Amino acid sequence: MKLSDLMTNPAPRYDVIIIGSGAGGSTAAHRLAHGGKRVLVVERGTWLKPAASSKPASNYIYDIQQQAKSNTGFVGGLTKFYGAAHYRFRESDFEEVVHESGISPAWPITYAELEPYYLMAEKLYRIHGTAEEDATEPPRSAPFPHPPIPYPPLMADLAKRLNAAGYPTAVIPRGLDYGAGGSCIMCTTCDAYVCPFDAKMDAETAALRPALATGNVTLLTETECLRVLTNEAGTQATGVVLQQAEVQHTLHAETIIVSAGIPESALLLRRSRNARHPAGLGNNGGALGRYLAGHSVGMVFLLTSFLSMKALHTKSFALNQYYHRAPDWPHPLGVIQSAGQVPFWRQASRIMRPLAYLIGKSSLMFFYMSEALPTREAGLVFDENNHVVETIQPAHNLQSFEKLRQLAVAAFGRIGYRSIARKRKPYLWHEVGTARMGNDPATSVVDARCRVHGIDNLYVADASVLPTAGAVNTVLTIFALALRVGDDILNRRSA
Numbered sequence: 001m002k003l004s005d006l007m008t009n010p011a012p013r014y015d016v017i018i019i020g021s022g023a024g025g026s027t028a029a030h031r032l033a034h035g036g037k038r039v040l041v042v043e044r045g046t047w048l049k050p051a052a053s054s055k056p057a058s059n060y061i062y063d064i065q066q067q068a069k070s071n072t073g074f075v076g077g078l079t080k081f082y083g084a085a086h087y088r089f090r091e092s093d094f095e096e097v098v099h100e101s102g103i104s105p106a107w108p109i110t111y112a113e114l115e116p117y118y119l120m121a122e123k124l125y126r127i128h129g130t131a132e133e134d135a136t137e138p139p140r141s142a143p144f145p146h147p148p149i150p151y152p153p154l155m156a157d158l159a160k161r162l163n164a165a166g167y168p169t170a171v172i173p174r175g176l177d178y179g180a181g182g183s184c185i186m187c188t189t190c191d192a193y194v195c196p197f198d199a200k201m202d203a204e205t206a207a208l209r210p211a212l213a214t215g216n217v218t219l220l221t222e223t224e225c226l227r228v229l230t231n232e233a234g235t236q237a238t239g240v241v242l243q244q245a246e247v248q249h250t251l252h253a254e255t256i257i258v259s260a261g262i263p264e265s266a267l268l269l270r271r272s273r274n275a276r277h278p279a280g281l282g283n284n285g286g287a288l289g290r291y292l293a294g295h296s297v298g299m300v301f302l303l304t305s306f307l308s309m310k311a312l313h314t315k316s317f318a319l320n321q322y323y324h325r326a327p328d329w330p331h332p333l334g335v336i337q338s339a340g341q342v343p344f345w346r347q348a349s350r351i352m353r354p355l356a357y358l359i360g361k362s363s364l365m366f367f368y369m370s371e372a373l374p375t376r377e378a379g380l381v382f383d384e385n386n387h388v389v390e391t392i393q394p395a396h397n398l399q400s401f402e403k404l405r406q407l408a409v410a411a412f413g414r415i416g417y418r419s420i421a422r423k424r425k426p427y428l429w430h431e432v433g434t435a436r437m438g439n440d441p442a443t444s445v446v447d448a449r450c451r452v453h454g455i456d457n458l459y460v461a462d463a464s465v466l467p468t469a470g471a472v473n474t475v476l477t478i479f480a481l482a483l484r485v486g487d488d489i490l491n492r493r494s495a
């Protein structure tokens with residue numbers, strides 16, 4: 001669809017305009033379209049057309065970004081590359097928790113309030129799992145919509161030995177089109193790749209396509225939202241300024257949802273500043289761009305034989321027993337999770353690449369992941385042209401992180417595996433925050449319903465609103481919050 005096609009007089013009017021077609025945007029679009037709303041989804045990126053399955057490696061995120069030269073985004077957002085690990089946050093993740101290096105603050109909503117939306121998200125994204133193996137699983141109003149996916153033999157053997165040695169394993173809940181009639185073949189090119197079979201339930205396949213099929217949704221690709229406009233009083237969002245190639249156009253809607261991800265949602269709200277909101281929309285308390293949080297991540301490589309790895313789909317189980325504490329450690333630690341076969345060596349320097357390749361090809365990769373805490377200082381530093389010039393890291397719980405590394409090495413050692421787990425600075429993954437949810441406009445950007453403080457028809461629905469990241473994968477919580485935003489809009493209008 002061309003932006004110029006919408007430059008009619010009068011311009012088309014939408015019930016809702018959504019900026020971004022990733023995890024938050026497409027999921028909200030699905031809910032609203034099925035509720036009968038006329039929705040425009042604006043995506044700055046293009047459709048990803050995966051290469052034929054004969055060349056799956058060319059669908060790897062790093063290669064695609066290199067090809068695109070700049071990271072301009074894709075229809076479906078980062079979920080096109082995700083590992084489809086779908087966890088509910090634990091009940092305590094919504095409450096204040098004391099960590100080694102500070103406090104993980106309470107959310108303005110409880111787990112119980114989000115539970116119905118978790119279930120809705122699990123159905124939409126076809127999640128396979130079971131709550132029976134995992135003592136940290138929160139209470140559920142219904143079982144997982146699909147049974148757990150069986151482990152391949154190598155992983156099944158590993159899990160059996162870990163269980164016998166006193167390390168309870170738990171299946172990773174996955175969103176895949178798996179089972180009778182399903183298109184998932186459990187191949188190795190899943191996590192960090194685009195699925196050439198559409199078997200991965202990402203935001204495009206599971207949410208946006210069915211939303212488009214209702215006929216209620218218009219999608220503009222390769223179109224960037226430059227600004228969100230408000231009325232003179234600054235109390236209502238009135239429209240958005242869009243740019244496609246050289247064409248600029250303003251469109252109006254009753255409600256706007258910003259789902260541009262991190263850091264783009266914060267940047268967009270900042271670029272949209274006006275006389276009533278001189279520091280950016282929702283930024284009267286200076287919280288925009290701040291309170292970045294996420295996961296501190298490290299890697300453990302279990303040395304196996306080159307042959308045993310072969311074509312295994314290795315993202316299968318996790319050790320979650322140290323989520324809240326360990327026997328000799330009073331603070332939350334996190335999870336140890338099997339990873340997909342990610343060809344991380346392609347990102348290694350030329351000198352390190354042969355060694356990284358050797359390790360990658362003859363080992364099973366696990367992540368260990370703990371919570372990195374939001375602080376007022378953590379987040380995006382902008383220059384006067386609204387570019388992000390620096391990202392200040394959240395507070396990593398470094399001792400807990402190191403303890404988790406040692407526990408992972410010990411667990412695998414107990415069952416006879418030698419592992420490589422370099423002691424190093426954590427990677428920051430699964431970032432959240434920068435437009436966080438809260439009751440106090442001095443320390444948050446959106447309220448408990450994800451509406452920008454002071455502008456009640458402007459919502460944010462993406463990773464930026466999560467106040468904390470817990471220590472499990474965040475995307476199911478993004479989906480659940482986006483569905484809740486959709487319901488909030490449907491209920492308001494019908495009321």
Ligand SMILES: Cc1cc2nc3c(=O)[nH]c(=O)nc-3n(C[C@H](O)[C@H](O)[C@H](O)COP(=O)(O)OP(=O)(O)OC[C@H]3O[C@@H](n4cnc5c(N)ncnc54)[C@H](O)[C@@H]3O)c2cc1C
Nearest residue numbers: 020022023024044073077083085225261462463473474475
């Ligand atoms: C390799 C990889 C594996 C992952 N695996 C997992 C996993 O297994 N489990 C999990 O929980 N999480 C995983 N994640 C993280 C997860 O994908 C992200 O947390 C999630 O996609 C964030 O959702 P979002 O809606 O905030 O942003 P996104 O999904 O990134 O969507 C934002 C969209 O907005 C568009 N956009 C930005 N600015 C504008 C603008 N101005 N105008 C128009 N459009 C705009 C972007 O192009 C993009 O499409 C993974 C991530 C990666 C990279």
